[in-house]
Structures are given as C-alpha cells and as structure tokens.
Amino acid sequence: MVGNHHGGIMTGSIRDQTAIVGIGSTPYYKRGRSEPQTLDELVCKSILAALDDAGLKPADVDGFAYFAGGFDTGLIMETLGIPEVRFSASLTGSGGGSAGCVGLASAAVVSGMAKTVVCVGANQQGTQRYGAITSSYPATPENVFFATAGLVGPGHMFALLARRHMHLFGTTRDHFAEIALSARANAVNNPEAIMSAPMTREDYFDAPMIADPHCRYDFCLESDGAIAAIVTSADRAKDLRQPPAYVMASTHGGEQAWGRSIYWMNMPDEYFASSGHQSVARDMYETAGIAPKDVDCAQFYDHFTSQVIMQIEDYGFCPRGEGGPFVADGNIRIDGSLPINTDGGQLSAGYVWGMTHVREAVEQVRGTAANQVPNAAIALATGGPSNLPISALLVRR
Amino acid sequence: MTDSIAKYPPLLVETIDTNTWTAPFWEATARHELAIPRCRDCGRYRMPPTPFCPGCQSQAIDWVPTGDDGVVYSFTLVTRSIIPGMEDSVPYVPAIIELPGAGGVRLITNIVESSLSDISVGAACNLVWHDTANGYTLPLYRLST
Numbered sequence: 235m236v237g238n239h240h241g242g243i244m245t246g247s248i249r250d251q252t253a254i255v256g257i258g259s260t261p262y263y264k265r266g267r268s269e270p271q272t273l274d275e276l277v278c279k280s281i282l283a284a285l286d287d288a289g290l291k292p293a294d295v296d297g298f299a300y301f302a303g304g305f306d307t308g309l310i311m312e313t314l315g316i317p318e319v320r321f322s323a324s325l326t327g328s329g330g331g332s333a334g335c336v337g338l339a340s341a342a343v344v345s346g347m348a349k350t351v352v353c354v355g356a357n358q359q360g361t362q363r364y365g366a367i368t369s370s371y372p373a374t375p376e377n378v379f380f381a382t383a384g385l386v387g388p389g390h391m392f393a394l395l396a397r398r399h400m401h402l403f404g405t406t407r408d409h410f411a412e413i414a415l416s417a418r419a420n421a422v423n424n425p426e427a428i429m430s431a432p433m434t435r436e437d438y439f440d441a442p443m444i445a446d447p448h449c450r451y452d453f454c455l456e457s458d459g460a461i462a463a464i465v466t467s468a469d470r471a472k473d474l475r476q477p478p479a480y481v482m483a484s485t486h487g488g489e490q491a492w493g494r495s496i497y498w499m500n501m502p503d504e505y506f507a508s509s510g511h512q513s514v515a516r517d518m519y520e521t522a523g524i525a526p527k528d529v530d531c532a533q534f535y536d537h538f539t540s541q542v543i544m545q546i547e548d549y550g551f552c553p554r555g556e557g558g559p560f561v562a563d564g565n566i567r568i569d570g571s572l573p574i575n576t577d578g579g580q581l582s583a584g585y586v587w588g589m590t591h592v593r594e595a596v597e598q599v600r601g602t603a604a605n606q607v608p609n610a611a612i613a614l615a616t617g618g619p620s621n622l623p624i625s626a627l628l629v630r631r
Numbered sequence: 632m633t634d635s636i637a638k639y640p641p642l643l644v645e646t647i648d649t650n651t652w653t654a655p656f657w658e659a660t661a662r663h664e665l666a667i668p669r670c671r672d673c674g675r676y677r678m679p680p681t682p683f684c685p686g687c688q689s690q691a692i693d694w695v696p697t698g699d700d701g702v703v704y705s706f707t708l709v710t711r712s713i714i715p716g717m718e719d720s721v722p723y724v725p726a727i728i729e730l731p732g733a734g735g736v737r738l739i740t741n742i743v744e745s746s747l748s749d750i751s752v753g754a755a756c757n758l759v760w761h762d763t764a765n766g767y768t769l770p771l772y773r774l775s776t
Contacts, residue, residue, distance in 0.1 A: 366714045369643055375650040379679040380739045382647075382769055383725045384640030386714055393707035394727055401705070401752040445725075446708035490685065499727050499739050500678060506705075 249521055252340040253471035253478035254629060256290065256464035257596050258283025262428050262584025266360035268458035273358045277305055278313050280460035281352055288464045289475030290350065297321030297348030299339035299465070301331025301355065301617070301625075302587065321348035325486055325625070329535070330618030332588025334625025337484025339465035349466060355589035356460030363456050364585070365389060380497055388620070389453050389538060391496035393445040396540035399507035400447065402555065405543065407447055409558035411438045413539035414451040414581055416566050421578025424604040428455055429582040452539040454580040461589035463596070479596040479629040482612070483521035486625035489513050494621045509541050509619040511548040511626065518626040519550075524612065526550040529628075531598050531607045532572055532614040533591035536579040541619050546572075549614065549626075568605050576605045591615040592627060599631040637750070639761060639771070640741045641720035647767045652680045655694050660768040663760045666694040667733040676734035699758040701728040701772050704737055706750055722747060728756065728772050738770065745774040 258280045260268070268276060285291060292314045298307050304324035311319065321342040325331030332355055339351035362370055369386040371377050385391050399405045415438065421427035433451065441450040471478035491502050492510030501510075519525060526549060534545045543557035551572055552560040560566075566574040577583045577594040584590055595613035597603040603610075611631050618624030647657050652668075656679075659666040669676045670684035671691035683690055706726035712718045724742040729735050742750055743759060756772040763769060 363713075369714055373644060373646065373648045375648050375653040376679060378644055378647050378649075378653075381644045382640070383739050383741050384643065384709065384717070384720065384723055385725050385739070386641075386643065386717065390707055390709060390725060394705040394725070397707060397752065398705040442711055443708070444711050444713065446710065448707075498679075500737050 247521055248337060248340040248344050248484065249482055249523065250480050251468055252343045252465050252481045253468050254336065254463045254481065254596050255466050255471045255474045255476055255478055256284040256288025257461070257593050258285070258287055259461045259593055260459045262426060262586070263458040264428060265363065265456040265458060268358055269360050273356060274305070274309060274313065276358065276458070276460035277354055277356045278310060280354060280356065280462040281310070281314065284352070284462040284464045287476060290464060292316045294350045295319070295352055297339065297342050297351035299335045299342060299351050299353050300324035301335040302328045305354065319348070321351060325623055327623045328620050329537070329587045330620040330622065330624035331486055332535070332617035332625065333592060333615045333627035334484055334486030334617055334623060336463060336465060336481060336592065336627050337486060337625070340481050340484060343465060343467050349470070351465045352462055353465060354460065354462040355587045357585070357587050358458045359456050360458070365453065365456055376497070380499070388496065389448050390445040392538045392541055393448045394499065395496070395507055395544070396447050396538070399540060399544060402507055403558065405558035409543060409561055410447065410452050410539040411435060412561045412566070413536070413542045414438055417536065417575050417579045417581040420568060420576050420605050421582035424577050424583055426604070427578040427583035428457055429578065448538060448540070454537045455582070455585045457585045459584050459586045461586045461593050463592055477600050477631060479599045479631065482524070482628040482630050483518045484625070484627045485514050485517040485521060486623040487514055488622035488624050492622060495619065497621055507544065509544040509548045510624055511545055511616065511619060514624055514626050515549045518628055522628045524628070528612055529572070529614050530610040530612050531576055532574045533576070533579070533594045533616070534574055535588050535591060535616045535618055536575055536581050539581065542574070545616055545619065568607070573607050576603055576607060588617045595627065595629050599629050635722050635747050637722060637724040637743050637745050637747055638720050639743050640723045640725070641717045642763055642765055643716055645765055652682050656680055657767065659694065660770055663768065665697045665758060665770050667697045667730065667736055668692045669695045669733070676736040678736045678738065695733060697730055698732040700731055701756045701758065702731060703742070703750065703752055703754045703756060704729045705752060706742060708747055724750060726772065740769070741771045743771050743773055749774055
C-alpha cells in the first residue's frame with residue numbers, strides 16, 4: 235500500500251536498515267523507591283548502561299529520539315558529556331509512542347541525520363501516581379467532559395472499553411485473569427521483576443475491585459525506572475559488542491476512529507472495544523514483510539489486562555472478539571503458540587512506560603531473556619494503547 | 632455491594648473551563664437543557680463540541696435540544712477510593728450514555744440513584760440534572776423504571 239517495493243529495491247522504508255545495539259535499564263523500583271535519585275539521574279544511568287552494553291561511549295551519541303515529549307537533551311548532554319547532537323525529536327502523545335520512538339531513531343539514521351541515536355523512557359511516581367494521573371491533568375475545555383464523571387485514572391476509563399468487549403463478545407474476568415496469571419508466572423522466573431511471588435486464580439479473584447471489571451491485578455504496577463535503547467545502522471551494528479536486534483519495522487500513528495480514545499469515548503462501535511492498533515499493525519506487518527504467524531513472541535503494552543486481549547485481536551493473532559478464548563486455551567503462556575510479556579510485563583515485572591517491552595523484545599532475539607523462547611527470531615513490542623499516536627516495533631535476530 | 636445504590640460522582644473539578652465552542656453546552660446545562668452540537672451543513676452530531684465538523688469541515692453549528700432518553704453503552708462500578716476526595720462518593724458509576732435523540736452521539740457521564748445490580752449495557756435511562764456545589768450543572772442519568 236505504501237508502495238515501497240520497486241523492482242526489488244526498498245525505498246522509503248526503514249526495514250532492516252537499523253538495529254538496536256544496546257539496551258540499558260535501571261532496576262525496577264516500587265513507586266517512590268528510586269528516590270533520592272532524580273528522574274534525570276535514572277535517565278542518564280539507563281543511557282550509560284545501554285552505551286556500555288553496546289560497547290559505545292557518550293561521545294558516540296549524536297541523536298535522541300523520544301516519545302511523550304521526552305527529556306531535556308541539553309541537560310543530558312551537559313550531564314553525560316555528550317559533545318554534539320544533530321537530531322533531537324519526540325513523538326507526540328503519551329506512552330503510546332514507546333515502541334515507535336525506535337522508528338523515529340531509525341528514520342534519523344536512515345536519512346543520515348544522525349548515526350547513533352538514544353531512545354529513552356522513564357518514570358518516577360513518588361509524587362504523581364499514574365493510577366490517578368487523569369485527575370492531575372489541568373482543567374481544559376476538553377478535559378472537563380470526562381473529568382466531571384469521576385474517571386480519575388486510565389484504569390477507570392479502560393474499564394469502560396473492557397465492559398463493552400465483555401458485552402459484545404462474551405469475554406470474562408477469567409480471561410483477564412489469565413493475562414495477569416501468565417504475566418506473574420513469567421515474572422517469578424525473572425530476577426529483575428518487582429513481583430516475585432506466585433499468584434493463584436484465587437489471589438486474582440480475592441483482589442479488591444478498583445473499577446469493575448478491573449480489579450487490582452488487572453492494573454499494571456506503579457513503578458519507577460528508566461530504560462534506554464541505542465539505535466544505529468545495520469552495517470555499523472555488525473561491529474559492535476552485542477548481536478544486533480535488527481529493526482524490521484517500527485510504526486506509529488492510528489486512525490481518526492480511535493483518535494483520543496478514552497478521552498473521547500465516541501469511537502465507532504467497531505473500534506470502541508479494541509486497542510486502536512489496527513492501522514499501526516497493518517503498516518508494521520507490511521513494512522516488515524511478515525505475517526502474524528511469523529512472530530515468535532509478543533510484548534504487548536499491558537497497562538490493563540483487558541487491553542492485552544484487544545491487542546492480540548488487533549495484531550491478527552486471532553479473529554476479532556476471540557481474544558478471550560485465545561488466551562483461555564493457553565496460547566500466551568511461555569510454552570504456548572504466542573508467548574507474551576515473557577519478562578512479566580508491566581503487570582508484574584516493572585512499568586517503564588512501555589520501554590519494558592522494547593527491552594524484552596531485544597533480550598528475546600538476542601537469546602538472553604530470563605524466560606527465553608526457544609529459537610526466538612522475531613519479537614513484537616507495542617506502545618499504547620492510548621490517545622494517538624500509538625506504536626509498534628518488530629525486531630529480529 | 633451489589634444491592635448498593637449508585638451515588639453522585641466525586642466533585643473533582645472546581646470549575647468548568649470553556650472555550651468558544653464548548654461554552655454553549657455548559658450554558659445550556661445551567662438552564663437544565665441538554666443541547667448537542669449538530670453540523671448545520673451535513674447534519675452530523677458531535678461531542679465534545681469542536682470548531683469543525685469532522686465529516687465536512689463546516690464550522691456552522693446548530694445546538695439541538697435533546698430529549699431525556701439515553702441508553703447505557705458501557706459503564707464501570709467504582710467501589711474503591713484511590714485519591715482524596717473520593718471516599719464519600721463510592722460506589723459511583725461512570726458511564727457512557729448513547730443519545731438516541733442526537734444521532735447516537737455519546738456522553739461521558741454517570742448513572743446515579745440506581746441499584747448497582749440493575750445496571751447493564753443496553754439499559755434505558757433518563758436524564759437527571761445535578762446542580763453541583765461548585766456552581767455548575769451536570770447531565771447525569773438514572774435507570775428508567
């Protein structure tokens with residue numbers, strides 16, 4: 235559709251032209267426990283760790299590609315001694331761009347605007363819980379249309395989409411539970427995960443209901459941390475320390491029918507009970523030249539269990555409305571047909587605004603994951619779902 | 632819990648911030664009138680009010696008085712307080728209400744004064760006006776009897 239195949243020569247595509255060559259992370263901290271470190275300090279620690287992973291130095295960095303507005307590039311340069319940058323840009327929106335910032339970095343590299351680009355995401359929730367972040371938004375003429383209804387956090391808003399999905403397709407809380415239980419089972423084997431205790435079905439159903447049908451374990455963790463990824467050209471990647479995670483595709487955007495989604499709530503019925511990822515997924519597969527069956531594992535942005543089920547549908551792993559039965563059949567477990575959130579995800583490992591998933595996708599194709607999927611060659615990571623843009627990433631070994 | 636009655640939502644918004652395009656909605660609610668913007672050129676309803684019709688890009692609007700009827704499109708039961716100011720309001724029921732009288736456009740609002748166990752997607756409901764202590768008026772809904 236984008237017409238990037240002409241006589242076998244790829245034009246206008248980033249496919250396989252760049253790679254993630256370094257990944258760095260701070261520990262995942264429970265909300266507030268990263269203090270007295272500052273947020274910029276966490277960001278810089280993750281960047282240094284990612285550069286070290288790649289075998290690069292701060293002086294090698296010449297670009298920054300962020301999402302959600304990003305960080306202060308000048309301050310990071312001043313702090314880390316990065317002499318010069320020639321690219322500094324961010325996707326708009328919020329956590330929806332986490333998987334797409336890699337595409338922004340790749341665009342900079344492929345166009346020649348920069349050679350070595352840092353992607354970084356971080357959050358520190360000591361003073362502002364993301365669980366109630368909606369209530370902290372400034373009053374605007376647009377915001378009052380949802381704020382007056384007592385929708386204090388994204389979990390309350392996405393519960394409305396979850397309820398609609400249950401109504402349309404017969405999805406149940408047992409299906410949501412399977413997402414939470416699968417994530418926890420993976421986290422138990424991941425020494426870096428915040429939640430290390432096993433969870434039973436009884437634990438799930440005994441948890442307090444926050445915004446029915448979402449109980450506590452349908453919500454992601456509220457945590458602190460920073461994760462950085464280093465993107466450079468595929469040619470240069472071959473000479474660096476780690477096996478490259480080649481970027482097959484990294485797309486972002488979305489459709490007007492999704493738009494501001496939870497802040498709008500007037501999506502057409504065929505989009506309402508979805509993750510809004512249809513067009514981003516289509517573009518991603520088209521850029522990469524692969525189909526859902528080629529994906530070895532998927533790291534879905536799991537702010538809420540219900541949205542994982544809707545992403546499984548939007549990414550074509552099962553027909554629309556069948557996400558519940560798909561997970562009930564054991565497909566998403568580490569030994570299933572589509573292992574998902576293999577590190578425990580943001581539900582049980584650590585919430586770093588989607589960068590958790592970028593990190594785990596890279597670990598899987600390197601073959602170094604705590605719960606390694608045997609012979610994982612292609613890994614998917616997503617960003618969002620939220621207001622647009624939302625995003626996707628495919629990496630391969 | 633399921634025998635509880637849906638309370639009014641917590642009053643978390645101090646004042647209603649408006650602009651040229653949203654002010655008529657709130658001016659109407661203050662008069663206990665529900666008025667929804669409809670494109671004067673193509674007849675498409677939209678909410679919230681925005682400066683252009685997404686269908687034909689016209690800026691001409693008619694504010695159409697809309698009846699009391701609503702249909703529950705989706706809802707969530709909030710039974711637990713997670714920030715100060717919510718404690719006395721639980722349980723309350725944020726809901727998406729479809730307006731058959733305005734082309735099926737939806738309001739983000741609340742179901743109140745209704746038994747929690749009776750609330751379901753597709754249920755009919757009716758407008759109730761809530762004059763808040765902060766001086767603005769919200770259109771809320773009660774299950775039809």
